[in-house]
Amino acid sequence: MTDRRSDLDERRLPQELVTWFAGEVHQAELDLRRSPLRGARTRTRVGRGIAGPALAGFLMVILVLAGMSRLPGLGDSGLEPTGTAIDTPSSGQEPMDRPDPTVFPEPTTGLADRYRDGIPSLVDGQPVLRQEPLSHPFPVDDTSFLVGGWLLHVEAVRLCLEATPALDPCANPVLSRTPLERPDALSIALGTIRLEEGPVVLRVHRNDPRATDCPADLRPACRDALAVEAVMWTDDEVSRTGPIGTIHVMRRLASLVPGFELTPIGSPIDPPMAGDNPCDPGYPVQTWTTPGLRVAQILVFPAVAAREAVDDNFTASGWFGTRPYGTTCGFMTDSFSSHVWVTGHNVMVAVVVDFDGGTPEQRALVDNVTEALSEP
Amino acid sequence: MDAVALGAAFEGEAPVLLAAARAITLDPVEAEDLVQTTFELALRNVHQLRDPGSLRSWLLTIQAREAFRVMRRLRRGLRLRGGVVEVPVAGIAPAESLAIRDALRGLPPRMRAAIVLHHMAGLTVPQVARALDRSENTIRSQLRVGLQRLREALDDD
Numbered sequence: 031m032t033d034r035r036s037d038l039d040e041r042r043l044p045q046e047l048v049t050w051f052a053g054e055v056h057q058a059e060l061d062l063r064r065s066p067l068r069g070a071r072t073r074t075r076v077g078r079g080i081a082g083p084a085l086a087g088f089l090m091v092i093l094v095l096a097g098m099s100r101l102p103g104l105g106d107s108g109l110e111p112t113g114t115a116i117d118t119p120s121s122g123q124e125p126m127d128r129p130d131p132t133v134f135p136e137p138t139t140g141l142a143d144r145y146r147d148g149i150p151s152l153v154d155g156q157p158v159l160r161q162e163p164l165s166h167p168f169p170v171d172d173t174s175f176l177v178g179g180w181l182l183h184v185e186a187v188r189l190c191l192e193a194t195p196a197l198d199p200c201a202n203p204v205l206s207r208t209p210l211e212r213p214d215a216l217s218i219a220l221g222t223i224r225l226e227e228g229p230v231v232l233r234v235h236r237n238d239p240r241a242t243d244c245p246a247d248l249r250p251a252c253r254d255a256l257a258v259e260a261v262m263w264t265d266d267e268v269s270r271t272g273p274i275g276t277i278h279v280m281r282r283l284a285s286l287v288p289g290f291e292l293t294p295i296g297s298p299i300d301p302p303m304a305g306d307n308p309c310d311p312g313y314p315v316q317t318w319t320t321p322g323l324r325v326a327q328i329l330v331f332p333a334v335a336a337r338e339a340v341d342d343n344f345t346a347s348g349w350f351g352t353r354p355y356g357t358t359c360g361f362m363t364d365s366f367s368s369h370v371w372v373t374g375h376n377v378m379v380a381v382v383v384d385f386d387g388g389t390p391e392q393r394a395l396v397d398n399v400t401e402a403l404s405e406p
Numbered sequence: 407m408d409a410v411a412l413g414a415a416f417e418g419e420a421p422v423l424l425a426a427a428r429a430i431t432l433d434p435v436e437a438e439d440l441v442q443t444t445f446e447l448a449l450r451n452v453h454q455l456r457d458p459g460s461l462r463s464w465l466l467t468i469q470a471r472e473a474f475r476v477m478r479r480l481r482r483g484l485r486l487r488g489g490v491v492e493v494p495v496a497g498i499a500p501a502e503s504l505a506i507r508d509a510l511r512g513l514p515p516r517m518r519a520a521i522v523l524h525h526m527a528g529l530t531v532p533q534v535a536r537a538l539d540r541s542e543n544t545i546r547s548q549l550r551v552g553l554q555r556l557r558e559a560l561d562d563d
Binding site for chain 1: 420421422424425426428429506521522525526527553556557560
């Protein structure tokens with residue numbers, strides 16, 4: 031080889047590189063031809079009566095949709111949103127649930143005024159702030175504001191025994207930015223208000239005067255606690271899921287996947303990806319992903335029927351169509367990544383599996399997720 | 407070009423994109439993610455593609471930029487995985503193929519990307535400069551030095 035290499039002059043080496051790259055392209059072509067087929071066949075179904083064509087590479091669909099929403103004429107069409115196209119075609123015009131007479135949310139219509147996870151971004155004409163880096167910062171004084179998030183009862187042992195009960199920064203529940211507890215979850219002081227776990231919008235303030243009752247070392251935390259004045263919104267038909275609720279899905283997966291974290295697909299403060307186009311595959315508002323390479327996609331549908339509708343309508347080759355106002359839209363159901371889709375009840379989870387059939391760990395994770403989703 | 411046409415055209419360009427992504431990242435899994443992300447970004451910005459004839463260079467530009475965004479993330483320690491996968495290459499013996507890959511590995515990432523984009527994927531120097539956010543002179547210099555280093559590395563074999 032040394033002799034051959036010794037004449038790698040100015041022209042020879044680039045030529046070698048071109049030849050080498052041609053081989054790489056050829057290999058890539060073979061890999062791509064092989065992987066979508068494998069992806070389309072590696073499908074696990076759980077539960078009874080679930081039928082439909084293969085749904086491989088839904089990630090690509092989501093990515094396509096994420097892109098479509100930003101295309102001219104798609105995201106800014108000016109048309110009135112109609113809510114999810116899954117099972118509530120007219121839900122956008124219906125008043126939301128009012129689970130408690132003491133809760134006074136304004137009817138939140140459609141998906142126009144929602145964050146990506148279905149939590150309203152506007153209630154009663156007032157913006158709902160989120161604990162997101164890109165969101166508006168929370169007021170630093172004692173001004174009232176609306177905050178949205180996921181109310182969670184945490185299991186961790188927390189000790190703030192000397193704090194004033196009214197503003198205990200260790201109290202349950204907490205307000206998390208995702209349907210899974212995070213270390214940066216916000217302390218909230220609900221007082222006498224009792225709330226179930228789930229997405230909420232609360233009117234709150236910081237720097238409550240009662241913080242002065244806290245011991246000096248806890249006083250900063252007490253000042254930071256969100257003192258709740260009113261519940262403005264709770265779970266509704268857009269965000270509600272079942273029979274497996276979003277929070278329960280995430281907890282089950284978190285128990286199976288080391289380092290499990292959640293992020294919405296796309297920017298969390300973007301509106302949901304569901305729209306009004308005829309190509310809408312009916313992805314749910316509760317669409318999440320995780321960092322790392324174990325779980326690529328988590329879709330939690332409002333109901334089993336909604337999940338089945340999506341499941342049944344996918345084709346192996348994808349969906350392409352034209353919106354009423356002439357803009358084309360398209361979805362591919364194959365991707366370049368290899369996933370195994372595990373389906374159970376109202377949930378679909380894409381578990382990452384290597385092209386070669388997966389490592390023992392990946393296959394075990396598929397089995398465990400399958401089992402986790404088989405229980406209501 | 408609209409999204410549907412892009413979807414169809416992307417299929418034809420995907421092997422080149424994946425090969426380039428593998429050569430730049432030297433990580434097969436990261437490369438697949440990169441191609442997928444490139445498609446997403448391309449769809450978002452399809453209206454910016456004025457000349458369908460320049461689709462490949464446009465996609466490679468998007469991919470190269472995204473690659474360095476990903477590399478920055480990797481350097482922050484989110485995850486860092488390496489490993490060389492032996493890939494049978496038509497026209498070159500496996501040992502020599504690996505030698506080229508190893509030689510590429512010895513280059514700084516941006517220099518490697520410049521070599522891949524220009525000498526392998528066929529982008530012009532101005533296109534590479536735009537893709538890597540560097541001046542044309544810098545790219546010319548990186549190409550010259552990069553080839554020299556590759557030559558030395560391959561001669562050492």
